[in-house]
Amino acid sequence: MNFSWTDEQHAFRREVIKFAQGELNDDLIERDRNEQFFCEGWKKCAKFGIQGLPIPEEYGGGGADILTTVCALEALGYGCRDNGLIFSINAHMWSAEIPLLSFGTEEQKKQYLPRLVSGEWVGIHAMTEPGSGSDAYSLKTRAERKGDRYILNGSKTFITNAQLADMVIVFANLDPAKGPAGISAFIVEKGTPGFSISKKLHKMGLRTSPMAELAFTDCEVPAQNLLGKEGSGTAIFTASMEWERICILASHLGAMQRMLETSTSYATDRKQFGQPIGKFPAVAGKIAEMDIRLEASRLLLYKAAWLKSQGKHPLREAAIAKVFVSEACIKTAQDAIQIHGGYGYMTEFQIERELRDAISGTIYSGTTEVQKMIIAGLHGL
């Protein structure tokens, strides 16, 4: 058992923090208010190498192992306060790049990965539908094979980065009689006739990360746009969810560290009743709890990532980390607001946004309730 980062990982972490603090936080209050995606920030992150971190060098990526990737994303979450930008980057990495890398043909990988890694293209993943969320495999989108083409029909909702997308990995059922075994994944490029963005969606948090609904109406794609094999949609989805559940909250660790430091410093400076509020046990206790949650979150997330790096499928550990870290981040943001009193509730202090951004962590990539079902299921229930 070894709990330390290497010197290289430490150095990389410092580099990411410096980059993020210097380049990614401008005009954030305005951008959040206007639901504006930080295009420049996206490009800067791609140039720095964030989007391509876990992708092999032959496709233009950084070839980093999963732990180094987690280390960098944690640093990004610490340095960059634009949680929406970070969420958009994560969605692109785990739900578009990784399925392509794991299941794409050599041709598909060569065609798409270099453009996704360089940030020139944005990739998205469309599973959720108005009638199927947690019960993802009851989706209604249909695919039909016609000669050397597939025809897609259906609609998708809550799709992150939809308005920015150059390519979509869309899940549809080719053979509903087979149930989930009929679900397959298809690559659809922007501009394909029959594929459109049907409605922009507005959110409580992560407002700098765009989201919309998608419509597929007799949308024809060539047979070579099938990702994996016919019927392997469930495997593709679950494999990408496994990566996502482990890695998507790595930046939450950085955000929790940032909130802990900001709150500690405020509790030291702010005086009431003639002394720093941090001297009151009720406030100091909150700081201690923020630290406890951060430490436990780190251990759970690092362990899941370590297991994955050992070639294992840490279904249980990923689910545990997902539940714990998402809930810890919400509680920490709430404590940070409480410690800052009325100021914490004001937009200008940039803490209320952290809470709005954190809330959805218990919903995306499988809700807390679904993760608990997974964990209980492994106990035979």
Added chain:
Amino acid sequence: MTEQVENVNVKDQIREFVREAAQRKGVSEVTDDQSLVESGVIDSLGIFRLVAFLEESFRVRIGDEEIVGENFESIAGIERFVLNKLNR
């Protein structure tokens, strides 16, 4: 001879795992060639439980790209997949 014993053992363990999964889903009988996904014995999570079980029991490594229907289609398919790995 040892290999034969090993093969029997692999199939027995896989059968036992599938039998338990089937029981939980209310499916009473599973033949060696029956489709496990279509008959509802192994659902989306079940596949990953099965993968974890195979990795643990037979000390094999299973890549994401190998978790596809054809390798986990039936008891016989799973057995072929595992034996292929063990004999490699």
